Amino acid sequence: xxxxxxxxxxxxxxxxxxxxxxxxxxxxxxxxxxxxxxxxxxxxxxxxxxxxxxxxxxxxxxxxxxxxxxxxxxxxxxxxxxxxxxxxxxxxxxxxxxxxxxxxxxxxxxxxxxxxxxxxxxxxxxxxxxxxxxxxxxxxxxxxxxxxxxxxxxxxxxxxxxxxxxxxxxxxxxxxxxxxxxxxxxxxxxxxxxxxxxxxxxxxxxxxxxxxxxxxxxxxxxxxxxxxxxxxxxxxxxxxxxxxxxxxxxxxxxxxxxxxxxxxxxxxxxxxxxxxxxxxxxxxxxxxxxxxxxxxxxxxxxxxxxxxxxxxxxxxxxxxxxxxxxxxxxxxxxxxxxxxxxxxxxxxxxxxxxxxxxxxxxxxxxxxxxxxxxxxxxxxxxxxxxxxxxxxxxxxxxxxxxxxxxxxxxxxxxx
Numbered sequence: 461x462x463x464x465x466x467x468x469x470x471x472x473x474x475x476x477x478x479x480x481x482x483x484x485x486x487x488x489x490x491x492x493x494x495x496x497x498x499x500x501x502x503x504x505x506x507x508x509x510x511x512x513x514x515x516x517x518x519x520x521x522x523x524x525x526x527x528x529x530x531x532x533x534x535x536x537x538x539x540x541x542x543x544x545x546x547x548x549x550x551x552x553x554x555x556x557x558x559x560x561x562x563x564x565x566x567x568x569x570x571x572x573x574x575x576x577x578x579x580x581x582x583x584x585x586x587x588x589x590x591x592x593x594x595x596x597x598x599x600x601x602x603x604x605x606x607x608x609x610x611x612x613x614x615x616x617x618x619x620x621x622x623x624x625x626x627x628x629x630x631x632x633x634x635x636x637x638x639x640x641x642x643x644x645x646x647x648x649x650x651x652x653x654x655x656x657x658x659x660x661x662x663x664x665x666x667x668x669x670x671x672x673x674x675x676x677x678x679x680x681x682x683x684x685x686x687x688x689x690x691x692x693x694x695x696x697x698x699x700x701x702x703x704x705x706x707x708x709x710x711x712x713x714x715x716x717x718x719x720x721x722x723x724x725x726x727x728x729x730x731x732x733x734x735x736x737x738x739x740x741x742x743x744x745x746x747x748x749x750x751x752x753x754x755x756x757x758x759x760x761x762x763x764x765x766x767x768x769x770x771x772x773x774x775x776x777x778x779x780x781x782x783x784x785x786x787x788x789x790x791x792x793x794x795x796x797x798x799x800x801x802x803x804x805x806x807x808x809x810x811x812x813x814x815x816x817x818x819x820x821x822x823x824x825x826x827x828x829x830x831x832x833x834x835x836x837x838x839x840x841x842x843x844x845x846x847x848x849x850x851x852x853x854x855x856x857x858x859x860x861x862x863x864x865x866x867x868x869x870x871x872x873x874x875x
Contacts, residue, residue, distance in 0.1 A: 463483070464482075465488070468490050478500055478504060478506045478507060483510070491519045495522065496522050501534070506532050507536075508540065512543065518548045519549050522551070524553075525556070533566075535564050535567050535570045536568045539570070542570070544574045544575070547576070549579045553583070559593045562604070569596050577605070578606060585619075586620040587610040587619045588604075588648065589604030590604050591617070592619045593622070594650070599618070603634070612639055614637055614648045615633075615649075616645050617633040620648055620650045621647055621649075621671070624653045630688075631646075632660075636664055637664050638665070644659075645659035656688055662677045680701055681700055
């Protein structure tokens with residue numbers, strides 16, 4: 461089972477285990493690693509595989525003075541496969557050194573397929589857009605749009621191929637190639653077996669190559685140029701260079717131009733609404749019609765455009781300016797009033813106090829003697845007070861109490 465790679469550090473850690481299979485889980489931006497060291501070296505090469513799954517490695521930067529440089533330094537295993545990987549906006553530079561490619565410095569066995577690269581790469585000898593030195597293996601269904609420069613054996617796709625065991629199939633290059641020595645639009649120098657592969661003569665600035673067929677930019681953007689290519693499941697083309705379907709349909713850059721568009725608008729119908737006032741001002745207004753036309757194209761072509769009639773609903777308000785004096789009759793219904801009347805009345809307030817009832821319980825031992833006694837009742841009169849406008853009755857009620865005092869020979873009771 462392949463190990464998934466989702467971060468720059470995980471991609472960098474492939475060097476710690478060069479024998480297993482890996483796959484990308486998402487696009488990886490390598491900006492956080494300012495100077496990436498190529499994976500593997502002359503003593504320990506990558507022998508696993510990498511499946512990009514249609515994801516991209518972006519902003520890969522390499523500055524080195526050690527030979528064999530690229531994402532991978534060397535691949536020498538026949539079963540190793542690098543596929544479905546896009547390398548975008550790479551900046552790879554070897555200082556006076558050899559064997560450099562954006563994917564691999566030297567390919568001596570194995571397969572690179574369904575891959576593409578963009579950016580720039582430079583070095584001394586055997587520098588290519590995808591492979592620097594090609595000794596053995598297969599490169600198929602790949603393209604490079606890399607600016608390649610060096611001293612000699614410089615190619616848009618491959619710098620140098622050493623034998624016919626180097627197979628290049630259904631691939632192309634559009635990057636600019638410069639060299640003070642030997643160079644080629646697709647392959648800088650060497651012998652290889654090239655099938656249905658092309659380079660753009662104009663964008664590369666090179667009219668020669670050790671393999672492949674040179675085409676104009678216009679021809680490179682026509683499907684009929686690419687004989688026996690699989691445009692059903694592998695490649696796609698849409699008025700531009702072919703693209704690999706595994707990465708999705710590319711969005712072409714927007715171009716600014718003048719497009720004549722005829723617009724048809726049906727008659728306007730207005731509804732008049734008037735509000736009668738003493739002074740009236742009526743305006744007639746039609747909202748502006750805004751037409752927004754956008755056109756995206758990857759090439760300069762004459763494209764006839766047809767626009768069906770536009771059905772427009774317009775709602776308009778009309779007012780008429782008129783200065784005049786109008787007689788206005790106003791009817792007012794009878795006014796119904798609810799009057800709440802509150803009156804304050806002064807009355808003589810009477811206070812009534814219920815008679816005081818007292819129960820007298822006398823618990824004394826009585827002899828069979830005749831007891832003469834009398835009851836004395838102290839009655840306090842009630843008093844009522846009032847304050848004006850405040851209905852309040854204050855009653856001072858003196859509590860009654862009973863005190864029994866044994867008197868010889870009589871009983872005195874106070875109430």
